[in-house]
Amino acid sequence: MPSTDSIMTNIYYLPKLSIIDVRGADSAAILHNVTTNAVKTLDVGQGCETFVTEIRGKTLGHGYLFRTTDGFRYLGAMNQSDVIMQHMDKYTIREDAVPTNADDQFQALVIAPGDAANLAITLPDNSAPACWQQQFAGQELTMYQVDFLGPSTVIALVPSDVMDSVCGSLAQKDITVLPEPDFHRARVHAGFPWYGIDVDDKNLPQEADRDAAAVSFTKGCYLGQETVARLDALGQVQRKLVKWSIVGIMPPVGATLDCDGKTVGRLTSIVDSSSIVDSSSEASAIAIALGFARRSHFEPGATAQGVDAETGQSFTGTVVGSDT
Structure with missing residues (x-):
């Protein structure tokens, strides 16, 4: 029997995400050139959903980019990082933009919309993608607001070597961390596509039906922009x-x-x-x-x-x- 002061919440464990840190004076320019959303206009702490596209407009990745104090961090479904980094390197000649694979450094806890308050998580003022630092389960963690399970889903990115400690702290409060299959059940109910499962490099961005959140039609030129813009002009995929x-x-x-x-x-x-x-x-x-x-x-x-x-x-x- 849970205690009378137990906290009922939906929090899911994700052992793997794609996590890329991009640093350097030209990181915004390089990321602008390979993504579908308006990366350059992000302030520190702000983020956006985006596709990573190649020259024909096909999607090499789908996730979120967040502006950090020294560059950007990309978060998305697992198994994207190496392909995206190779793609960036291909189009980085003299620019100062260095991507680093941080997949193995972190694991994730995903908090369903509406449950952040039960865990004393302080959300930003609106539901737009954002990142911030906060104490959680005995650790100072970086939080990310995304749409995985609907607007205001929160990802708590946990260093891999302290995940057991974080889960133990939650267990002491009778908070059950649900396994990855339960996350995907909630994700499908919310209608959010997962790269490598629902979409891959055979798809064009508009085929994922995330245009409003992940595609800017006014940001200017980028790889695949001509194909994306032509589809928009034609009206439908x-x-x-x-x-x-x-x-x-x-x-x-x-x-x-x-x-x-x-x-x-x-x-x-x-x-x-x-x-x-x-x-x-x-x-x-x-x-x-x-x-x-x-x-x-x-x-x-x-x-x-x-x-x-x-x-x-x-x-x-x-x-x-x-x-x-």
């Missing part, structure tokens, strides 16, 4: 990531959905969700998924059918609005 409500069975990752004899969707992240109600069909959904949809199925309420190739069982997917 041919496919984009949407959130699906699934009824029937829980399909496997990679399952496709068809409508009128054509494949219109492919699922990339799937989580059990027996408590979610699909408002368009009035039926209880057994799963929520992220997955790509063709233009015919961009809007909430669009439906398609799928079949599990191994079992032959069928399911129905309905596009629902994202929570982020």
Whole structure:
């Protein structure tokens, strides 16, 4: 039994993130040249969601950039750092911009929106991405405000060698740290794409449906900008990531959905969700998924059918609005 003064909160453990520190007088200029958002205008402590793009506009990374006192820090899903650093090096000739891989130095605790106050975390005045220092669970940590689980999600970046101590301090207050699969369940419910799972280097930025948060159409030239701007001018991509409500069975990752004899969707992240109600069909959904949809199925309420190739069982997917 938890104690009567226990703190109920949703806090998740992420053992790995991509963490790149970029230092040097020209770090803003180099990062401007390879990212989709307005990096140069960030003040110390401010951040932005962004894509890292190559010359054809394909995404080499997706995450957050934060301005620090001596440069920038990039945070995103794991396994991006080496590719992004090599990409930066390719376009750094005489500029003073040195990227450093800090993946192994830190682990992360992710606090769900609305739970920061329960943990005495002081949020910035608005929900924009930001970073700040704060005492937490007996340690002075850097906090980052992101949208992983919705606006005002907080990442507490914990030095790897003190993570056990931090978790022990939380346990003494009857605060349970939830494992990584629970984080991804919450992330899919929130509709946030994860690089390497939902999007990768085959995708254009607009296909992730994060334009409003992660793409500036006024910042000026950068690698891939011509492709991104052309897609914006045309009005729509041919496919984009949407959130699906699934009824029937829980399909496997990679399952496709068809409508009128054509494949219109492919699922990339799937989580059990027996408590979610699909408002368009009035039926209880057994799963929520992220997955790509063709233009015919961009809007909430669009439906398609799928079949599990191994079992032959069928399911129905309905596009629902994202929570982020």
